[in-house]
Amino acid sequence: xxxxxxxxxxxxxxxxxxxxxxxxxxxxxxxxxxxxxxxxxxxxxxxxxxxxxxxxxxxxxxxxxxxxxxxxxxxxxxxxxxxxxxxxxxxxxxxxxxxxxxxxxxxxxxxxxxxxxxxxxxxxxxxxxxxxxxxxxxxxxxxxxxxxxxxxxxxxxxxxxxxxxxxxxxxxxxxxxxxxxxxxxxxxxxxxxxxxxxxxxxxxxxxxxxxxxxxxxxxxxxxxxxxxxxxxxxxxxxxxxxxxxxxx
Amino acid sequence: xxxxxxxxxxxxxxxxxxxxxxxxxxxxxxxxxxxxxxxxxxxxxxxxxxxxxxxxxxxxxxxxxxxxxxxxxxxxxxxxxxxxxxxxxxxxxxxxxxxxxxxxxxxxxxxxxxxxxxxxxxxxxxxxxxxxxxxxxxxxxxxxxxxxxxxxxxxxxxxxxxxxxxxxxxxxxxxxxxxxxxxxxxxxxxxxxxxxxxxxxxxxxxxxxxxxxxxxxxxxxxxxxxxxxxxxxxxxxxxxxxxxxxxxxxxxxxxxxxxxxxxxxxxxxxxxxxxxxxxxxxxxxxxxxxxxxxxxxxxxxxxxxxxxxxxxxxxxxxxxxxxxxxxxxxxxxxxxxxxxxxxxxxxxxxxxxxxxxxxxxxxxxxxxxxxxxxxxxxxxxxxxxxxxxxxxxxxxxxxxxxxxxxxxxxxxxxxxxxxxxxxxxxxxxxxxxxxxxxxxxxxxxxxxxxxxxxxxxxxxxxxxxxxxxxxxxxxxxxxxxxx
Numbered sequence: 001x002x003x004x005x006x007x008x009x010x011x012x013x014x015x016x017x018x019x020x021x022x023x024x025x026x027x028x029x030x031x032x033x034x035x036x037x038x039x040x041x042x043x044x045x046x047x048x049x050x051x052x053x054x055x056x057x058x059x060x061x062x063x064x065x066x067x068x069x070x071x072x073x074x075x076x077x078x079x080x081x082x083x084x085x086x087x088x089x090x091x092x093x094x095x096x097x098x099x100x101x102x103x104x105x106x107x108x109x110x111x112x113x114x115x116x117x118x119x120x121x122x123x124x125x126x127x128x129x130x131x132x133x134x135x136x137x138x139x140x141x142x143x144x145x146x147x148x149x150x151x152x153x154x155x156x157x158x159x160x161x162x163x164x165x166x167x168x169x170x171x172x173x174x175x176x177x178x179x180x181x182x183x184x185x186x187x188x189x190x191x192x193x194x195x196x197x198x199x200x201x202x203x204x205x206x207x208x209x210x211x212x213x214x215x216x217x218x219x220x221x222x223x224x225x226x227x228x229x230x231x232x233x234x235x236x237x238x239x240x241x242x243x244x245x246x247x248x
Numbered sequence: 249x250x251x252x253x254x255x256x257x258x259x260x261x262x263x264x265x266x267x268x269x270x271x272x273x274x275x276x277x278x279x280x281x282x283x284x285x286x287x288x289x290x291x292x293x294x295x296x297x298x299x300x301x302x303x304x305x306x307x308x309x310x311x312x313x314x315x316x317x318x319x320x321x322x323x324x325x326x327x328x329x330x331x332x333x334x335x336x337x338x339x340x341x342x343x344x345x346x347x348x349x350x351x352x353x354x355x356x357x358x359x360x361x362x363x364x365x366x367x368x369x370x371x372x373x374x375x376x377x378x379x380x381x382x383x384x385x386x387x388x389x390x391x392x393x394x395x396x397x398x399x400x401x402x403x404x405x406x407x408x409x410x411x412x413x414x415x416x417x418x419x420x421x422x423x424x425x426x427x428x429x430x431x432x433x434x435x436x437x438x439x440x441x442x443x444x445x446x447x448x449x450x451x452x453x454x455x456x457x458x459x460x461x462x463x464x465x466x467x468x469x470x471x472x473x474x475x476x477x478x479x480x481x482x483x484x485x486x487x488x489x490x491x492x493x494x495x496x497x498x499x500x501x502x503x504x505x506x507x508x509x510x511x512x513x514x515x516x517x518x519x520x521x522x523x524x525x526x527x528x529x530x531x532x533x534x535x536x537x538x539x540x541x542x543x544x545x546x547x548x549x550x551x552x553x554x555x556x557x558x559x560x561x562x563x564x565x566x567x568x569x570x571x572x573x574x575x576x577x578x579x580x581x582x583x584x585x586x587x588x589x590x591x592x593x594x595x596x597x598x599x600x601x602x603x604x605x606x607x608x609x610x611x612x613x614x615x616x617x618x619x620x621x622x623x624x625x626x627x628x629x630x631x632x633x634x635x636x637x638x639x640x641x642x643x644x645x646x647x648x649x650x651x652x653x654x655x656x657x658x659x660x661x662x663x664x665x666x667x668x669x670x671x672x673x674x675x676x677x678x679x680x681x682x683x684x685x686x687x688x689x690x691x692x693x694x695x696x697x698x699x700x701x702x703x704x705x706x707x708x709x710x711x712x713x714x715x716x717x718x719x720x721x722x723x724x725x726x727x728x729x730x731x
Contacts, residue, residue, distance in 0.1 A: 197489030
C-alpha cells in the first residue's frame, strides 16, 4: 500500500523552490557506455542528481546495450498541480499537451543552460546523461531542489542515424502519462495513471531519417516518481543500437 | 404444453449456468493489505493494515478478531519451527506524509489471542528507508527458502526500488553485514516464493486505495537465484518494470493486491490477496482466496468454483460421472444415406429428465463413469450446501442430479453412490479444490466410519471409487464442463 496515491504532498513540494542549492550534478557520477542493470543499492540520500545523472558531454554516445537512450535535454519541471493522476484521460492529455507553455516548445532544440519563462517560472534546460536505462525525472527535480509532484517535464534528444530506417517503432514507458514525437510527428501517447514499464507503449511504424532526428517528449505527473525510458525498435522488434545520441 | 415445459426447463438450466456465483469469502472478510494466511491450532489468520486482522475457523467464513501489536501497515507472517515471525512496516508508504520507513519483525508462538502462548517479542528493525532515498521501507514479504533454509525479505513501493535483504531465521533479525539489493521497480506489496527450481517475485502493479477505480493487479517475474534478476515471460527484468499477470480484476471484484501463497498439500495451492473493491459488498476491500495454478512454469490465479450444472469428467479417460440406470434411447436413429438433402432442417429436442426419471429406481443408485451423451443421468448441479461451513477458500458443496435432490454421497465401504434426497449429512458434503494443473480434486467431507481422507477417483475407466489422493495420477483428477 502506498498512500501517495491518495495524497499529494503539494504543500510540501511547493515550498521547495528554485535556487536553494548548488547544481545537483556537482558530485562525480559514474560514467560509461552501455550501462547494464545494476541491483546494487546506491547511496542517494544526498540531495543531488548524482548518481542518477551526469552532465552530457560531446563524446560519442550510443544507446545502451538494450537500446535505451540515455542522453537528454531536460527542462526543469513546470508547475502543474494535480492532486491525483486519475485525471490523465486521453482528452485531458491532448488538451494539456497541446497548450503552449513556452515559445516554440514543439520545434526548439535548446542548448544546455537555455532558460525559458513559463508563467512566473524561469526554467533551465539541462543536458544530461542518465546513469540508468531510464531517466528518473523525480530525481532530476528533487536533486535540483525543484518541485517534484504536480509537474510537467519536457525532454528532447537528437538521434543520429547512419541511414534512413523504415518501419521503426518508438517504445516508451513513463510514470505517469506522457506524449512523444519524432521529427515533429506524434509517435505515441501514454495515458492514464501509469507506471514506467519498458516497452509499455509502442508507436506505429515510423521512419528515421538519415542523419539527425529529434525525439521530443512531455511527461506529466501528480504525486509519484516521474520517470521515462525510450528506445527505438526495428521492424523485427529488436532494439536499434547503431545510432549516436547528441543534444545539439 | 410439452414444448413449453421443455423451453422452461432449458431456460431454468441456462439460468443456473449463467447465474452461478462466486463469492470471495463469507462473514465479514473486510481487510486491506492482508498478510499471507497462516494456520495456527486449526484456525486461519491474516493480518492487515492497522493492528487487527481476520480469523477463520474453517478457512471460508472470516471475521475480525485477530490481534497484532505494532500497528503500521501491510504485514506478513511465516511459521518457522514452532514460532510465527510477523513482519510489518511501521512507517513509510506515505503514512504520516513521508517515505522514511521501517520494517519490523517480532515472534509469537501462537496467533490465537486466547492462547497462553500469544506473546509477541520485542520488535526488531530489519530494514529502513530515510531521507528520500530511492526506496520506501514498507510492504514486506517473507520467503523461507526450502532449498537451504535461508530467510529473505522483500519490501518497497512505487517510491523507488523493491529491495531484498536476508534475515536470520533463528532471530528474525537482519543477517549481520547483509546489504540490500534492488530487485524490481514500479510495484509494491511484493512477495517471494519458490517452485520447482525457480524463485518468483510477486509485485502489485497499478493503483491502490481508490475503491472501484483501483487498478491494482498482481504480476510476477522469476529467477534461478533468489537475488534475481527476476524476468517476466518476455525476458523483461522487473527492474525495467516487467511482470506477467497473475490476477487482475474480474467479475465484480476489482484491484487484487498483496499476494500470499498457502500450500495445502502436493498439487493443492491457494493464493490470498485483497480486492480493493467488492461491488457486491458495498465496494469494500475484501479478503480473497483463490486456487494458485501453474502453467509452463508460471503461476496464475485459478477461479473459485462456480455453482452450476456440469458434466463431471474424469481426467483419466474423459468419461463422465453418471448414475447406474438404464440407458434410454432417444427417438430416431441414423437418418440413412441418400435422403433428400432439401428436406427442411429442424432441431431435435434433447432428452429431458421427465423423459427418463420414471425409469430410475427410487432408492439409492450407484454411480459409474461413461461416455458423455448430455443425458439427464450425467448432469450434476453443484451448489454451496447451506450452513455447512467450508474449508480454505470455499464452501462445502452438494452435488445432485440436475432437476432432482438426488445427491452424491460417500459410503462406509469407501465407495460412492447417490441417495434419493440431500440431507446435509457430512458424507454428502463435497470439497472441491482446483489443482495446480487446473483439474479438480473432489473429496467428501467425511467417509463414514473412517478417519481416512479419501477423494473421488477413477479405479477404472468406467468405475469410480474413493481412494487417497495422488497428484501424480489422473485417476484423482476431474474436470467440470458446462455444456
